[in-house]
Amino acid sequence: MQRLLVRLANLARVALLGGTLLAAVTAWVFAAHPDWVDAFDRDHVAAYVRTDTEALGRAERADAPRATVEAELLPLLARTADVRKGDRLAPCRRAAFARLARARVADGDLAGAASVAEMWRAFDPLDLDATLVLQQVTAAQAARAPAGSAAAEAARQLAAELFALAPDRERFLAPLLVDALARDDHGGVADAFFTHLRAGGTPASAVASSGWVLLADGGDGFDPVRTEPVDVRCDGDDLRVSFTPVHDSKRLRLSLPPRVAGRLCNARFRIRAGDQEVELPAHQLARQTGAAVGEQGCHYEGDDLVLEGDDAPWLLWSLGPGARIATTWTLCARVETPSPPWLGWVMALPEVGARGQALLAADDVEDAGARARYRACRRTLLARARLSLRLGEAEPMPVALRESGEGFAFAADVRRLGATRLRLTLPALAAIEVVASPGVMVTGGRAPNAVQEADTHRPRAAQPTLPAAAATEGGAPPWPWSRLLPSAGVIVGGVTIDGVGLSVRAPSAVLEFEFSNGDPDEFSLVGSVR
Amino acid sequence: MTTTGARTARLLWRYSFVLTLPVCIALVWWARTTWQRYQTFRVEQGTLEDFRLSRVGAMTFGELLRRLEVDWTQTGSRRPLPDMRTFDLFVPEQGLARLDADLPHSGFDYVDGVLRLGGDDWRVSVRYRGDNVYHWGYRKKSWRVKTKKARLFEGMRAFNLIAPRTPELLNNYLAYRLANRLGLIAPRVELVEVRVNGTNMGVHVSTEQLDESTLRAQSYMPGDLYSGDAVAQKAYVGIDNDLFRYPGLWEKQAENNHYPTGARAALAALLAVVRAPASEARHERLRQLVDVEAFAAFSALEILCATIHVDTEHNWRLFYDANRRRFVPVVWDLFGWDKGNAPAPGSGPRLDVLSSPLHVVLHADAGFLAARQRVLARFFAGGGDAAFLRETDAAITAATPAVHRDPALTMQVQAFRPAEVRAAMAGLRRDIEALWRDVARAYTQAERPVRFWRQGDALGLLVDGRVPITRLRLLLDGPRTIHGAALRFVRAGEEHSVDVSAAVAVRGAEVDVDLTLMARHVPQIDSMRTFEVKLNRMALEPATYELTLAGLETEHVVDVRCERGSSRLERAVEGAPQRLDLGPMYRVVEPRPVVVPTVWRGEMAVDGVLEVATPLVIEPGTVVRLAPDASVVVRGRVLARGTEAAPIRFEPAGDAPWGVFALQGRGCDGSQFAHCAFREGSGYKTDLFEYSAMLSLHDAQGVVVEHCILHDSRVVDDMMHAVYAELTVRDCRFVASLEDAVDLDISQAAFERCAFERAGNDGLDLMTSRVQAVDCVFRACGDKGISVGEGTELQAERCTMQGCVFGVQVKDGSVASLAHLELVDNQGGIDAYKKNWRYGSGGRVFVYNSAFRGNRTVATADKESELRLRDCAFDVTPLSSRRVLVDGNAIAGPVRRDPRDRVSVQPDR
Secondary structure (H helix, E strand, C coil): CHHHHHHHHHHHHHHHHHHHHHHHHHHHHHHCCCHHHHHHHHHHHHHHHHHHHHHHHHCCCCCHHHHHHHHHHHHHHHHHHCCCCEEHHHHHHHHHHHHHHHHHHCCCCCCHHHHHHHHHHCCCCHHHHHHHHHHHHHHHHHHCCCCCCCCCCHHHHHHHHHHHCCCHHHHHHHHHHHHHHHHHCHHHHHHHHHHHHCCCCCCCCHCCCCCCEEEEECCCEEECCCCCEEEEEEEECEEEEEECCCCCCCCCEEEECCCCCCCCEEEEEEEEECCEEEEEEHHHHHHHHHHCEECEEEEECCEEEECEEEEEEEEEECCCHHCCCCEEEEEEEEEEECCCCHHHHHHCCCHHHHHHHHHCCCCCCCHHHHHHHHHHHHHHHHCCCCCCEEEEECEEEEECCECCCEEEEEEEEECCCCCCCEEEEECCCCCCCEECCCEEEEEECCCCCCEEEECCCCCCCCCCCCCHHCCCCCCCCCCCCHHCCCCHHCCCEEEEECHHHHHEECCCCCEEEEECCCCCCEEEEEEEEE | HHHHEEEEHHHHHHCCCCHHHHHHHHHHHHHHHHHHHHHHHHCCCCCCCCCCCHHHHHHHHHHHHHHHHHHHHHHCCCCCCCCCCEEEEECHHHHHHHHHCCCCCHCCEEEEEEEEECCCEEEEEEEEEECCHHHHHCCCCEEEEEEEECCCCCCECCEECCCCCCCCCHHHHHHHHHHHHHHEECEEEEEEEEEECCCEEEEEEEEECCCCHHHCCCCCCCCCCEEECCCHHHCCCCCCCCCCCHHCCCEEEEECCCCCCCCHHHHHHHHHHHHCCHHHHHHHHHHHHCCCHHHHHHHHHHHHHHHCCCCCCCCCEEEEEEECCEEEEEEECCCCHHHHCCCCCCCCCCCCCCCCCCHHHCCEEEEHHHHHHHHHHCCCCCHHHHHHHHHHHHHHHHHHHHHHHHHHHEEECCCHHHHHHHHCCCCHHHHHHHHHHHHHHHHCCCCCCCCEECCCCEEEEEEEECCCEEEEEEEEEHHHHHHHHEEEEEEECEEEEEEEEHHEEEEECCCCCCCEEEEEEEEECCCCCCCCHHCCEEEECCCCEEEEEEECCHEEEEEEEEEEECCCECCCCEEECCCCEEECCCCCCCCCCCCCEECCCCCCECCEEEECCCCCCCCCCCCEECCCEECCCCEECCEEEEECCCCCCEECCCCCECCCCCCCCCHHCEEEEEEEECCEEEEEEECCEEEEEEEEEECCCCCCECCCCCEECCCCEEEEEHHHHHHEEECCCCEECCEEEEEEEECCCEEEEEEEEEECCCEEEECCCEEECCCEEEECCCCCEEEEEECCEEEEEEEEEEECCCEEEEECCHHHHHHHHEEEEEEEEEEEECCCCCCCCCEEEEEEEECCCCCCCCEECCCCCCCEECEEEEEECCCCCEEEEEEEECCCCCCCCCCCCCEEEEEEE
């Protein structure tokens, strides 16, 4: 027994000695080789996030089907259920929510997307992207439901609060606006909107904000140019950014406002040296300055400079000798910031449309600013509107809108249809009057039957036929909408016909024509949008 | 030998555990602690501080040594410290376990505990606090302590015990103390030692949690206190967390309860100004919205503290004082003298702090720059620097013994030794002294003399450097007469001329011009992002001005002297003419025209809201007829002195009530109303401010109201309201007010021979005021004759309260001293109680030689209050008790006051 105890004691002594040696080795490693510890540290941290980042990577592939996305991300979300904002895995969890919601929206599963967005928002109530997804889904669902009929004042106040918010921030309250729209049947939202326009709302203020900084490199690296600050002026949507480079600069870097997404349309530089001034598109500056250019967080599309909403965007020029004598550079452009989510819904209100038309028709000086801003809102939406023609089951052909006077014009000229069905997708703007006069030209064929469908989710309406008198033979006068589409009462989902005009108020309104008696030889559609 | 060696080896082997066992225990503790911390704060969370394994291991080892040292060498650590209080927190172990369960997330839910200090206990709720890991990642935590409403801790409902984050320990403590010296609103702060369940946790900084009580304690009316912190857990994802773009990013720590909860019109207005394009109009609006002097002091504080910690995303606290209609900055978490944000070596001190868009806008305002220079010059000239350095020395002396026994000197992922901390504190003191030497030199010592020249009828002046001209003296060749003065300057390529006639004083052959002229200051902004703002600075260049004095040819000017930052006049040097642009500076010189008072006489009709910026003289016999809701807001001195035969009347123009006649601001000091009659007015309220009485006095001193009558107020609470005011009211009558006849907030007032009759509510309603009422009568008031509340001091003599609900009611830390009163036929004579939990006690009342007759109850007090009646006469003598003490010669039976001598009280015979 005693020998056993002695042996145990010795064993303990050995263990303790081993522990002591281990302590000594540990102390030596930490003291003499902290780089070994740091290498372990880096590997360990990388391993901690590897599983989830790899799963995200697989799910983020553009061609990943919904099933793959769900298979990768649902386990990720389960694994990270205890993760909270601020934790290392929080960005993975956030990205997983975003990807999953996107996949479900793309798949038409709005309820599923909403549930993901709800979970996402519960994870971080201050994540406005979660809110944005939720309100988009809610809006899509709300568009299917009939509007409510109460609390116009509440709706007006809510809307006013929303309109008053700066770009980006309004996303936070956008779901509330959906409620407001649903409850408002007395024009409260329209009141708030026009009050907002008259007060000078929707300027391109984010782009005009501070954040434009000029840095010059005389050979020792970039330093801010302190002698003259960059002068930024924004008049409505017109932006002018002027700056004066230091005389002996070899390179110039212009920092742009961070985290602003938008488009500087027709961006041009006016470069003044002495009495001479040169004006050229911004993207051609490289050739003129004689050296390379670079950019980060923005890129050129034709004459437009697209701001990507990057954290630290800039433009860079290496200056040739010719450019170094330039005294003043001025960047001129028209700003198009992304339209806020509410703009489409608000502009689609019939009340807003009617009052907007009245505003445009008036010529009083007091409302000149509001008129310009209203026009800018329409232009912003129209620039993103989907006006397209679809022949049969073929891919839709985009129909370009171009500015014309107070409104926009479009023309689609289809010489040989080769199909019996033609679908026209119109922008979701109540304020727009689509006038088809001289309008729809159907030549060479026999009279078409028109079938209209305002919402792809609705059953197709009965197919009325045109009055016999409407059937024309080759080269007959153009048909106004009201003749092509037999009766206003048939059209549902927010599309109404008034004389030669056609108003659209529901999002994604679709008109579909079916030529039951044979193809027309030629179908050209000319219209204007006011 | 072999035998001896073997025996020694055996002996060593046998007793090796004496060494190896402690080492192994230490190894296990170290490994476990290191791994837990590393896993939590490095692997699972990406914290701001560098929790790499190598650093965590070294830190934990240092902590272990420090704990062993403290435990084994300092047996007397429970002795009280000579200059520092020790806060004992007792938190049940399961409470602590709950807080530590899943840091940091678990640490922010309150658990119950007890705070003990000086043998007194408070039941409290405690939790960890702070956005960053240095508040909860080490053994020493930062705590939030919240008391019960029924028992506040030294007037505070909530306060923080903050663990210092750098070995200098005193950064925030000293910054707050300096803020106090500069007259800014700042939380109460104290260096304390904290023990948790009896275990010493070392030095903390006790810091008041800002709320409404902070404002009240610093003599501000409760109002909107905005908190701008959009970082860490409070940061939004998906937008730029720029506080100055989005009003919605701000929270409120106190609310103005006269507006809906969450209303933030004032903040939205301020942010709109900040975002507006630069223009003179923007700066005009800015002046209307911010207290420039207070922001100048705040900016001076930032320079003196070398801090850029109040930036675009966090640490903003702004109080909107609706009664002064101005924003005031509140100091929070400046983290002064932070080495991490110090300017680059060799670049000199940071003489301007441009860390947010609001800073940038303010720095484009010449008036703001001049005010800041005055604050700094006053601070150095008045010995503020020396006094503060003495306070710093005292703080270091007080902290040293606590540091010596502090077992948790772990900061910045490093375990410090007491000697290192003491050296860091001494280094901080040296840094402050060195910085202030540079700041004082830059802001108070002009480098180059002012230059002047004669050019036509104008006297040109060139100003250079940070020290402005604050006064000019022109020495003439003989006495001259001057009819006016104008100052010309060029700004952004355009010439401007400002009338400064009122700034000129002629004394024989000397002309003094009282103007502040700045050099050209141009903000140079590299970035508005946190941490990068340290690169922003102001560029200074010379500026020129041209002074034209009407009636004076410049050849008569013999010499030019100027005052720059001190009262000493220095000689200007004559030079060649120049013209330099002031660039993007606004409000360069305040216009100072000779002010012509506005005069009203005869019949005066007012429609809408009339703002009068000049002094206003209302002649005797004037009748001011105000349309429905029409109001007059005056910002200059008012002299409305009617006569008994020709009183001045303020009347409604129709049947509906008019709004207010209001005095706003210190420009109204010394206003006088005599023989005026106000009737059927109401109030005036906008999104930004409110006047709650038909005669409203806001922030005006030395106002006299005599022989006036105010009656039949409508719609709003008060008939006359004064806030931040000092006034004397004599021989006035206040009749039939809708609610309170007179309401005073944070004011001083004397009422003599006034009558308050048929008030719908109180005759005199007092909050945090010092008031004297003599020979006044309060009759048939719907509630109290005098309501003494919220820390008011009242002295009332020879007053009568008759037919009121209560004659006098005293509450919430107020003290009333009442003598020779007559309280007749009231429902309650005198009452004292506690109503508002923000005040630690009820009312204290001392009543001397007064008569009580026909009151349903004579005197009542709750358990928080005290009421003493001495030498009084009663028809029914109240029973003396612990709360209501009746002593002296109490006279029982029917009483009346002697008509010949109102002082004495005699039994009715």
